[in-house]
Amino acid sequence: MPLESNARIVKELARRGYNAEREAITLLASAPDSAAAVESVVDRAPDDALRITTDHVRAVTNDQSVSGGDSAVSPPDSAASGPGSAASGPGSAASGPGSTASVADPTTESPPTRNSDQPPSTTSTEGSPVEMEGSSLDHVPGSDRDAENPETDIDTEIDRDSDSNADSSVDRSPDRSPDSTSHHDPDIRELEVGNDMTGQSTGTGEYSDFVRTFRDRYERLSKVLRGRVNHRPAEAIAEMPGGSDAAMIGLVNDVRSTKSGHWLVELEDTTGTFPALIMKDKGLADLVDEIMMDECLAIEGTLADDSGILFADSLHFPDVPRTHRTGAADRHVQAALISDIHVGSDEFMVDAWSSFTDWLHTPEAEPVEYLLLAGDMVEGVGVYPDQDEELEIVDIYDQYEAFAEYLKEVPADTEIVMIPGNHDAVRLAEPQPGFNDEIRSIMDVHDAQIVSNPATVTVEGVDVLMYHGVSLDEVIAELPEEKASYDEPHKAMYQLLKKRHVAPQFGGHTRVAPEERDYLVIEDVPDVFHTGHVHKLGWGKYHNVLAVNSGCWQAQTDFQKSVNINPDSGYAPILDLDTLDMTVRKFA
Incomplete structure (x- = not known):
């Protein structure tokens, strides 16, 4: 079978139960006979391997070169170097499920060493993270702001309702072999991006x-x-x-x-x-x-x-209709909603991140085919006073290099969509375009789609409005606490839905860039509204729209202590796209 594209190589490896590094896929795609190369690498892979690495591919290449045979794989000139090398970083084979990732010094183009006083990640005795589901998702269609008060004790495990069938089709077998069949099929996926203003900016700042x-x-x-x-x-x-x-x-x-x-x-x-x-x-x-x-x-x-x-x-108010009818996938498939990774901070929770990405490689996580990341991939530089004292990586480009390495821990056949945030290297004024070409090239991992903030992503029939969330600070400051607070960030999101605009107030904390079109208007009602920024976990339904603020992957910084912010770190909301039920998993 000819394997003329990276996607087909990923699909073929997934069918055989393997993930693969992006560089390994590139090597296989460059082979004169890609099908033969895949066969050779799979045959030679260690029995306990779940990820094909560049080392696995090169081992086949080197052996064939020594024996004088025609090599099935012809590595590009640049394959032996760079931050994607299999010899270092979390993208190596040593960081697979059940193993401990070894993190090297950032000067070697690998992610930073984790701060020694950061608490280790915690999982259940069976190796699965704690599951939570807010009572706010027990929704009665047509009710008025039903379930606006989700469970706030986020450290307590909340069992899924007995009549829920969201997990009924998931294989829970803990001993999946590398030869077992994955049901990830890139050909049946549906993902479209709307309202992306990247490359469309026309404003000059004139009145x-x-x-x-x-x-x-x-x-x-x-x-x-x-x-x-x-x-x-x-x-x-x-x-x-x-x-x-x-x-x-x-x-x-x-x-x-x-x-x-x-x-x-x-x-x-x-x-x-x-x-x-x-x-x-x-x-x-x-x-x-x-x-x-x-x-x-x-x-x-x-x-x-x-x-x-x-x-x-x-x-x-313009408001969302109470009768809004949501879309749904026609198969059981899930999306992970995360934000605020903050790679480069000395409080980046590398252990929690590794626990999350290890879990993504387990049979339990097989339905998770999409990763939607709502901004602040890195900590940035000069974002707040004395930030340099809290940086593990002081160069912004090195921060993105490290982030790209961590992103390689995610299964290679995962569809990834990312938008920028206020800590990222883009303009602060909203809407924010989706990065320049140089940073895009650094983050070009697993063919991730990088779009503007905000943007609407239609995933298998479900419209997800992704917005980083800077204006939530303003909503929380302006409105009474019972209507908008950091402890319940989803209520502030309800207000944005009610106003049908993600940043209605001009001239305050939220900077707005003038454009021919106001990209911040919520013209079409989404099915899911996903934000980050405030580092707090909260979710609930407003007029059938699921509002989710997904927390962060950064422990409390000294600056956050000074402004009394206690973050909710290491959580990953997992959304069932066929039912719009959601489970929040804890990895820290």
Whole structure:
């Protein structure tokens, strides 16, 4: 059988029960007879090997060269060197399931040595991580914000409901042999990326660019609201007679309280501005607490006698429909949702990461065919005060080299999608493009797709909105604690879904770049909303949309201690794409 592509080589090795290093696959693909090369390498692989390494491939090459036969594998000139070499780093055969990865000094182009005072990873007695499933996922379709309070004791194991069949098709046999058949088939996978603005940036920072961005925001979000209210432009409302019923859709230009305890909200559309007074006895105070500057709202009410102000009777956010119908895969397949790896920090949890990637090689993890990484692959440089004192790797490019080595621990046939975060080497203003060519080439592992922040990834019929989450800081700071807090980050995510925008407020903590199109608008309702950034684990459903903040892989830093952040580290939410049930696994 000809093996004319890397994907087919991966598929053939997976069929025989093997994973492979990317460089090993490249060597096999460059062979004159790829099929014969695969046969030779598999025949010569050690009995206990689950991963084909470049050493395995070169051993076959060297033996055939010594015997004078035609080599089945012709290694490229560069195969013997570089950070992907099988001789070092976590990509070597020594880092397979059940073994302890040896991590070398970063100057040898391998990942950094783990900080000695970081606690070791913990797993169950059978070698599987602790499983958790929040009670917030016991969802009744059509209910209003059902299950907004997921289980917060994340250190407690929570058993899956007895009637759940999410794991019924998973082979739990602990003694899978290398010759057993894997059901990973790249040909039946479906993955599409939308809203990726990488390479599409047009903004120059001119005033007109910002006007264009906010006009686009207004036009797209007002379309959502037009079906709910019979609105008029600001200039038309100003000409209406006093006492008339009126409704306006606009961006929040100002919001302030009066001496009497009422609220004055000024909306702006493309024709002008108009004020609305929300009386404290109207029962709208709960909604007023959620208003943020620059978001799009609709207000209905009655004009004053002089037509100078609108007395509000109701207030509408664009919001996600309560009847949103989610997509689903037509087979049992899973995606791991993770974020905030922070390679380069001296608090990067290498043991937890290795436990996670070792687990991905087990029969229990065979359904996990996708890895969605929501930003902050590395710790970065100069992100916060005195960060250099907490760095294990001080060069940003070396950090990405190390991250690429750790990513090689993930099974080679895993589909990987990554977006940047505020610690990554991209512009801070959102939307963030998906890295420059130099860093992309460093992270070119397992053919990973690197896209912008935010982006929508459709995985086997399930729409996943990936956003790193910097604006969550602003939502948590602006809204009452019961509606948004670091302890329950998914509730802040509910607010972004309600506003249909991932970063509604301009000019605050979240930097926004002007573009012809506002890429931060949530125009199409996702099935899953995945964020990171705040280093806290939280999940729940809002109007049928699963909101997940996936925690981090970095222990508490001195800076986090100074701002009272206690991170949830070493967790991997595993999402069933056929049912949208989720299990959170603990690896630290």
